[in-house]
Amino acid sequence: MPGRLFPLGGPVSEKDIVDRAEFLSSLERRLTEGQSIMLAGPRRIGKTSLALEVIRRIKSNEHYVAFVDLFRYNTKRELSLAIINACLENRSGISKTTAALKDGLKKITGAAKLTAKLQDLEVAFGLPSESKSDDELFNYALELSEVLAQKDKKHMILVFDEFQEVVRIAGEEALKVMRSYFQVHQHVAYLFLGSKEGMMNTIFGDKRQAFYRFATILPIPSVPSEAWVEYITGKFQAQTITLNDRVISEILTLSGGHPQDTMLLCSEIYYSLLEAGVKNLSLDFVRLGYERALLSLSPVFDELLDELGSLGNSRRVLVSLAKGLHIYSGLSGNPNDIKRAVDLLIDKAIIEKTGRGAYQFVEPMLKDYLNRRIEGY
Ligand SMILES: Nc1ncnc2c1ncn2[C@@H]1O[C@H](COP(=O)(O)OP(=O)(O)O)[C@@H](O)[C@H]1O
Numbered sequence: 001m002p003g004r005l006f007p008l009g010g011p012v013s014e015k016d017i018v019d020r021a022e023f024l025s026s027l028e029r030r031l032t033e034g035q036s037i038m039l040a041g042p043r044r045i046g047k048t049s050l051a052l053e054v055i056r057r058i059k060s061n062e063h064y065v066a067f068v069d070l071f072r073y074n075t076k077r078e079l080s081l082a083i084i085n086a087c088l089e090n091r092s093g094i095s096k097t098t099a100a101l102k103d104g105l106k107k108i109t110g111a112a113k114l115t116a117k118l119q120d121l122e123v124a125f126g127l128p129s130e131s132k133s134d135d136e137l138f139n140y141a142l143e144l145s146e147v148l149a150q151k152d153k154k155h156m157i158l159v160f161d162e163f164q165e166v167v168r169i170a171g172e173e174a175l176k177v178m179r180s181y182f183q184v185h186q187h188v189a190y191l192f193l194g195s196k197e198g199m200m201n202t203i204f205g206d207k208r209q210a211f212y213r214f215a216t217i218l219p220i221p222s223v224p225s226e227a228w229v230e231y232i233t234g235k236f237q238a239q240t241i242t243l244n245d246r247v248i249s250e251i252l253t254l255s256g257g258h259p260q261d262t263m264l265l266c267s268e269i270y271y272s273l274l275e276a277g278v279k280n281l282s283l284d285f286v287r288l289g290y291e292r293a294l295l296s297l298s299p300v301f302d303e304l305l306d307e308l309g310s311l312g313n314s315r316r317v318l319v320s321l322a323k324g325l326h327i328y329s330g331l332s333g334n335p336n337d338i339k340r341a342v343d344l345l346i347d348k349a350i351i352e353k354t355g356r357g358a359y360q361f362v363e364p365m366l367k368d369y370l371n372r373r374i375e376g377y
């Protein structure tokens, strides 16, 4: 199946990563120099795409790379096996080395090659075995990156996506254990990504926390509109669809340049044109695509609003902001509580401050969605 014109819903490949060229080179440079990095930002802004692209660029004769997505795991044992497999793949060339080792005796031919590839490791450091306890396996996993890099005279980049999930998977204590290993590693640079910004900032920025000052915290730049204009124009023109600046500027006003919202909007516009058999993108089609995009975002927005509903005043404050009220004069309630709600909304990157007492929605589509549903709150 040919890929979608505007990719959606997961990490995108290099040709569809709009802008980010400078940021990617900076990440690449820092990581290859051995610096560990932390990137926090809400979901759907392109963190995973960035990480996968940077390791794709770095993987080479001098560099090993490994990627572990913590959303996928529920127990310390699963997490340990994931780290071990991601590290060993650099040697074994297969993604599930631990499973292959376990099955080894049954499939002698492949196993012999695999054993040969891992023999020196087995002698010096042991192999991950079933008989290890959860904690033993965890410790093994945390030491493995450095052992492997050292043995093979490589530099290694280990990425943890959705790193804040460690706490859910293995408890707060696990953070301390991880740091105690990582901080003595000389051949490994770590890239930590997380979509729960509050937790990420605490883990890496709070003096009492295990990862305090372990990684350089970088802000993820937004995609500038010129880059979007170029990308969107190019994509539609490649399909021989004509469009003018006014139309693109409307698209970007509606999406606010938010990475996934913009992609989604363009995608829905494109399908509307296809279905109608029209080759000229007019404002009417922008509006049609917009309605469809908003509809398809509604489950995402509902989930977010549900989550906020359980967090004090934050949903009420957000609704007031959508209505355009001045939150301190326009809302009843204790100003400290309101301030706390505002801070939480900023922390979750739902709104951003634009001046004294002035805030705006990071996703204009969420604002519009709220306004349309406002009677419900
Ligand atoms: N730089 C970018 N250029 C274009 N689209 C992007 C970019 N970054 C993200 N996207 C869009 O956002 C979606 C989610 O990207 P992803 O990397 O999974 O984000 P995250 O890891 O922050 O949740 C992609 O499928 C794509 O539609």
Ligand SMILES: [Mg+2]
Residues within 6 Å of the ligand: 044, 047, 048, 049, 161
């Ligand atoms: Mg992601």
